[in-house]
Amino acid sequence: MQPAEQDVKMRLLQAAKKLFARQGFDGTTIRQICEEADANVALISYYFGGKDKIFQALIETVFSQPLAKDFVSRDLDPVEGLKVLIRELTLFRMREPDLVRLFQQETILNGPRLDVMREHKFPLWIKTRELLEEGRARGLFRFRSLDFTFSFVTGILLDSHGPYFQPLSTEGEQSPERLIEDMTDFILSGLKYEPAT
Amino acid sequence: MQPAEQDVKMRLLQAAKKLFARQGFDGTTIRQICEEADANVALISYYFGGKDKIFQALIETVFSQPLAKDFVSRDLDPVEGLKVLIRELTLFRMREPDLVRLFQQETILNGPRLDVMREHKFPLWIKTRELLEEGRARGLFRFRSLDFTFSFVTGILLDSHGPYFQPLSTEGEQSPERLIEDMTDFILSGLKYEPAT
DNA sequence: GTCTATAAGCCGATAGAC
DNA sequence: GTCTATCGGCTTATAGAC
Numbered sequence: 001m002q003p004a005e006q007d008v009k010m011r012l013l014q015a016a017k018k019l020f021a022r023q024g025f026d027g028t029t030i031r032q033i034c035e036e037a038d039a040n041v042a043l044i045s046y047y048f049g050g051k052d053k054i055f056q057a058l059i060e061t062v063f064s065q066p067l068a069k070d071f072v073s074r075d076l077d078p079v080e081g082l083k084v085l086i087r088e089l090t091l092f093r094m095r096e097p098d099l100v101r102l103f104q105q106e107t108i109l110n111g112p113r114l115d116v117m118r119e120h121k122f123p124l125w126i127k128t129r130e131l132l133e134e135g136r137a138r139g140l141f142r143f144r145s146l147d148f149t150f151s152f153v154t155g156i157l158l159d160s161h162g163p164y165f166q167p168l169s170t171e172g173e174q175s176p177e178r179l180i181e182d183m184t185d186f187i188l189s190g191l192k193y194e195p196a197t
Numbered sequence: 198m199q200p201a202e203q204d205v206k207m208r209l210l211q212a213a214k215k216l217f218a219r220q221g222f223d224g225t226t227i228r229q230i231c232e233e234a235d236a237n238v239a240l241i242s243y244y245f246g247g248k249d250k251i252f253q254a255l256i257e258t259v260f261s262q263p264l265a266k267d268f269v270s271r272d273l274d275p276v277e278g279l280k281v282l283i284r285e286l287t288l289f290r291m292r293e294p295d296l297v298r299l300f301q302q303e304t305i306l307n308g309p310r311l312d313v314m315r316e317h318k319f320p321l322w323i324k325t326r327e328l329l330e331e332g333r334a335r336g337l338f339r340f341r342s343l344d345f346t347f348s349f350v351t352g353i354l355l356d357s358h359g360p361y362f363q364p365l366s367t368e369g370e371q372s373p374e375r376l377i378e379d380m381t382d383f384i385l386s387g388l389k390y391e392p393a394t
Numbered sequence: 395g396t397c398t399a400t401a402a403g404c405c406g407a408t409a410g411a412c
Numbered sequence: 413g414t415c416t417a418t419c420g421g422c423t424t425a426t427a428g429a430c
Contacts, residue, residue, distance in 0.1 A: 008395085024306050026223035029423065040397055045425055104305050107361045108298060109221060114361070125365060147368045148379045155356030156349045164304045164311070165351065168322060171344045182345045190387035205413085227406065237415055242407055397430075404423070412415080 009047050011037040013061060016054050021098035024105055025055060059113060062099060063120045067092065072127045078135030079193060085128060086184050089157055094176055104160045128153070135191065142192035153187055206244050208234040210258060213251050218295035221302050222252060222310065252310060259296060260317040269324045275332030276390060282325060283381050286354055291373055301357045325350070332388065339389035350384055 015036035019028045030044045030051050048054040071084055093100050106114055129150055135141035143149040188195075212233035216225045227241045227248050245251040268281055290297050303311050326347055332338035340346040385392075 022307070024221055024223055026221060027306070027308075030425090031423085040395095041424095042397070042426075043395085046395080051424070101305060104357075105302075108301050108305070108357055109219075109224075110360060118361070118364070122365070125362065129365060143379070143383070145368060145371065145375065145379055147366050147371070148376055149383065150365070151356055151358065151362065152353045152380065152383045154358055154362065155352040155354075157352075158358060159348055159352030160301075160305055160357070161348065161351055161355060163307055164315070165322065165348065167315070168319070168326060168347070169344050171342055174342065174344070178342065179345060182340070182342055183349065186340070186346065186349045186387040189389055190383040192386055226404080228404090237413095238406095239408075239415070240413085243413080248406065395430105397428100399427090399429095401426080402424095405421080406419105408419085409417090410415100411417100412413105 008037070008039055008043060012039055012044060012047065012054065013058055016058050017098050017102065020055065020058070021101040021105075030054075056113070058102075059116060063116075067121075068124045072123045076131070078131045078138065078140055079188070081127075081131040082135075082187065083184055085124075085131075086157065086187065087180050090180050090183065091176060100158075100160070104158075125150075125154070132191070135193070140191075140193055149191070152190060156183060156187060205234070205236055205240060209236055209241060209244065209251065210255055213255050214295050214299065217252065217255070218298040218302070221306075222308070227251075249310075253313060255299075256310075256313050256317070265321045265324075269320045273328070275328045275335065275337055276385070278324075278328040279332075279384065280381055282321075282328075283354065283384065284377050287377050287380065288373060297357070301355070322347075322351070329388070332390070337388075337390055346388070349387060353380060353384060 012033060015033045016028075019032055019036060023032075031041055033054070034041050034044060044051065044054055048057055068085075068088060071081070071088060074081075074084075076084060103117065106117060129146065132141065132143075132149060132153070133146055136143060136146070209230060212230045213225075216230055216233060220229075228238055230251070231238050231241060241248065241251055245254050265282070265285060268278070268285060271278075271281075273281060300314060303314060326343065329338065329340075329346060329350070330343055333340060333343070
């Protein structure tokens with residue numbers, strides 16, 4: 001694969017990510033993608049084989065990079081584990097807002113490609129559930145339903161209303177660190193965790 | 198307005214709600230809607246004036262029913278107010294899953310159709326923010342950032358990952374009442390609320 | 395590898411018959 | 413009020429020139 005070819009393919013993938021995320025799959029045309037990527041209209045068919053194929057290629061490039069391999073494999077204390085999860089996930093979400101939006105859309109549309117995403121991301125969520133359960137067993141957390149509690153935690157972690165509620169915001173932009181701190185605090189409090197004094 | 202006319206309009210609206218929710222606005226054609234409603238292709242133009250218009254009409258019928266009118270207008274204690282909000286919103290979301298999906302779709306896509314929804318729902322969220330702020334001022338709640346805290350609360354309230362995480366569920370179906378109780382408990386704990394003994 | 399030109403089909407919308 | 417037939421526009425995809 002030559003450099004120029006690499007370059008165009010990459011530009012097309014980047015443009016596809018951006019536009020699919022912002023406008024949805026159906027709301028995006030290959031013409032828009034090619035224009036955004038400064039490439040000819042025919043090159044999506046040439047490099048990927050069509051609109052569906054470039055979407056699939058996009059998903060696959062995402063999962064070729066490890067996201068949370070170490071979080072899943074490391075043997076962490078429930079509290080420390082949740083802290084690592086909150087931090088890593090929050091930073092990832094701030095690094096890749098378009099990707100987050102893309103996932104969210106697929107999740108809601110419940111399309112056929114959702115299974116691929118499930119397969120790759122579920123180890124992360126299984127580990128998260130295990131941390132909650134272990135924390136409860138050890139008396140660190142207090143809650144009644146694991147299913148409900150898990151959904152509360154993921155609701156906070158994967159919140160997707162940022163832009164929607166933007167007009168209500170009053171405090172301006174804040175640092176990621178403050179968000180991570182406050183989120184950790186809120187979740188651990190919700191779990192009735194009482195830090196050792 | 199004659200009965201038959203009412204009937205067709207209603208069937209079209211119901212079909213539109215179902216298909217827009219499941220396939221998105223761009224992924225749904227007026228032909229599909231009319232087929233689902235057992236109506237002729239031309240009737241969407243005739244009754245509503247076009248695809249965009251039937252969407253708008255759909256949103257407006259939703260908001261013609263009072264959802265949270267009383268919640269917004271009633272002068273409630275912060276804690277009681279949040280409890281009412283959690284209950285009403287949760288019950289509404291269980292009654293109208295398609296509508297929830299529709300909102301979530303549009304929220305993420307951040308399209309031009311979002312403004313209509315914002316206009317109708319924002320009084321609810323403004324009131325929610327006021328309750329949080331008032332609760333903090335009265336020493337009932339403890340948190341640092343109102344913006345962050347508001348996003349945590351809405352993340353839980355508007356969680357959209359139910360179907361996605363379904364395969365991880367272990368506790369089977371549970372009653373709405375239990376969900377409301379647990380959610381209230383988690384949120385108030387996250388806000389550091391300590392019930393008077 | 396890149397481009398133009400064009401094919402073939404679906405889209406939303408509507409004029410006009412009934 | 414309902415329907416058929418059709419229009420113009422835009423879509424994806426590709427054949428073929430360079």
